[in-house]
Amino acid sequence: MDKDLLFKYNIPGPRYTSYPTVPYWQKDAPTQSRWEETVWDAYKISNQKEGISLYIHLPYCESLCTYCGCNTRITINHAVEEQYIRTLLKEWSLYKRIFEDERPIIKEIHLGGGTPTFFSPKNLTLLITSLLADCDVHPQAQFSFEAHPGNTTDEHLTALYQVGFRRISIGVQDFNPAVLAVINRHQTFEQVKHLTEKSREIGYTSVNYDVIYGLPLQKSCYIMETMMKVVQLKPDRIAYYSYAHVPWIKPGQRRYTEADLPDPDKKMALYETGKNALELAGYKDIGMDHFALEKDSLYQASINGNLHRNFMGYTDAHTQLLIGLGASSISDTWWGFAQNEKKIEDYTQRVNNGKLPIFKGHLLTKEDLILRKHILNLMTRFETTWQDPKDTCDELYEGLQRLEEMQDDGLVEITPYKLQITEAGRSFIRNACMALDARLRADSRKSELFSKTI
Structure with a gap:
């Protein structure tokens, strides 16, 4: 890969789990009544057609992993x-009240955190069985959870399997002891190996690993050693993403300084080392930071054009309505977003008062919806088209003009009614999305809000 291009396009930018991205949502959250209306409108379309998705945020951790950017309570x-x-x-009951007498059909559940396996197997079973009461489970349902190798027990695996979970995402990050120590991550290769093998023995059909490059003290030889162990255990899919150093947002990252981080040249080497190792082992690049084996459903969805991306990451279980439950969770109706109170006490008080615990959100404009569609297409299909006049707006054409430099560099191809990411441009999808991001381009705070794109 051309290092000059990597340096040129390694600028602060969003991760694009939504468009508009959270910093550019409107100042005032939708009123509860207006949010309930957009939820109901999405529910009427999504529930019978494809079911709905639930993201459940479990924020508790016994110790702070200092690299983490999630909303946690230690x-x-x-x-x-x-x-x-x-x-x-109680929060789920408030949403079910919106649905009236139509039973929810649950297509997707994801337990995120925090550390979901902070909760006991008994309590996780109670949570899921209670959530699914008075609901139907879609015949193609996909239930997944994030697992910390240091505290996920065989009992956790069995309990979650028994209530329908078949996918597990294991937080590996790195296998080097020095790196794990500085980020306060307590786990071993043996624990990851056992968790992987036990999951498959029980019957889990998909194992994901999260691996991070750009961590403090990390070296290319550490990444190579980590990837050799990853390949040995052969997870079905891998999220290989850049460490986001934002100590002004996450003070826990002040445990180390910028001097402990790899400089831009070394970070590029880390990225290339890991990416090359994965591709040599047969993993396919399916989108931003994600790799999968050819037999995996994410890869199949990417080939078939059915891949989707939302606040839970890449998925092949698309639904229009995603409801986020728990402190800081984000819900998505396609036409709007709503985020819950981040502080557990504020979240609890709002719910106990019989109110949906929303503290911020955004209702998409006509232009937002057009740009959201094109940005999502780039992230999931590496291309987008606009033959229908309804798919165009002035902001789109302005974005295409901003992509001319990327086209000159061989990273995108722009033809009448079509924008395509080239093979060489797949590492620069975020940059292409940024060019189409009208709200980002109108703001001057990018360096204060986001980490680097690579």
Whole structure:
């Protein structure tokens, strides 16, 4: 890969789990009544056609992994589990009230965090069985959870399997002891190996690994060693993404300084080392930071044009309505977003008062919806088209003009009614999305809001 291009396009930019991205949502959150209306409109379309998705945020961790950018609460007091579950179920009841008498059909559940396996197997079973009461499970349902190798037990695996989970995402990050120590991550290769093998023995059909490049003290030889071990265990899919150093947002990252991080040249070497190792082992690049084996459903979805991306990442289980439950969770109706209160106490109080705990959100404009469609297409199909006049707006054509330099560099191809990411441009999808991002281009704070794109 051309290092000059890597340096040229390695600029601050969003991760694009949504468009518009969260910093550019409108200042005022939708009113509860207006949000309920857009949820109901999406539910009427999504539920019978494809089902709905649930993201459940479980924020508790026993210790802070300093690289983490998630909304977490650090505690060793497991008495918090039951109260938090009660609040989640109350929030779900508020949403079910919107659905009236039409039973929800659950297509997708993802447990994120935090550390979902902070919760006991018994309490996770209680949570899922209670959520699914008065619901139907879609025949092609996909239930997944994030697992910390240091605390996920065989009992966790069995309990979640028994309530329908078949996908597990294991937080590997790196196998080098020095790197794990500085990011306060306590786990071993043996634990990851056992968790992977036990999951498959029980019957889990998909294993994902998260691996991060650009961590403090990380070297190319460490990444190579990590990837050799990853390939040995052969997960079905891998999220290989850049460490986002944002200590002004996440103070835990101040445990180390910029001097401990690989400089831009070394970080590029880390990226290329890991990417090349994965491709040599047969993993296919399916989109931003994600790789999958050819037999995996994500790769098949990418080939068939059915890949989707939302706040849970890449998925082949597309639904129009995604409801986020728990502190800081984000819901998506396609026409709008709503994020819950981040502080657990504020979230709990709002729910106990019988209110949806929304503190910010965004209702998409006509231009937002057009650009969202094209940006999503680039992230999931490496191309987008606009033959229908309804798929165009002035902001789209302005974005295409901003892509001329990327076209000159061989990273995109622009033809009448079509924009395509070239093979050489796949590492620069975010940059192409940024060119189409009208709200980003109108703002001057990019360096303060985002980490680097590569």
